[in-house]
Amino acid sequence: MLARYEQCEDMASLLTEHAQILLDKENLAPQDVLLRCYRGLLADAESFNAPEAQWVVTRLAEFMGWPWPAWGDETLCK
Numbered sequence: 001m002l003a004r005y006e007q008c009e010d011m012a013s014l015l016t017e018h019a020q021i022l023l024d025k026e027n028l029a030p031q032d033v034l035l036r037c038y039r040g041l042l043a044d045a046e047s048f049n050a051p052e053a054q055w056v057v058t059r060l061a062e063f064m065g066w067p068w069p070a071w072g073d074e075t076l077c078k
Contacts (some may be wrong), residue, residue, distance in 0.1 A: 008052050011041070012059035019064055030066040038069070 015037055022033045034057050041053035048056065054071055061068050 004052065008048070008056050009059065011048070012056045012063060015056070015060050016063050019060060030061070030064065031069065034061055034066070034069050 019033050019037060022028050022036060023030065026033075028036070037060060038053050038057045041048045041056055042050065054069075058068050
């Protein structure tokens with residue numbers, strides 16, 4: 001369990017630079033950046049399952065100082 005936590009924490013940290021690039025160069029809103037990151041994490045189902053991807057993206061939002069994603073919102077869960 002500790003290894004999975006560390007993997008998720010590391011991924012959230014690694015995604016901060018990517019998220020900032022998407023925000024600046026792609027001119028995306030923070031929630032759109034988080035959605036892209038979430039979908040990217042789910043694209044490789046062997047690395048992160050849905051709950052882990054949600055945790056990573058929520059942690060990424062914390063690192064970036066953005067509001068947490070609304071996980072009950074269908075647009076973020078697809």
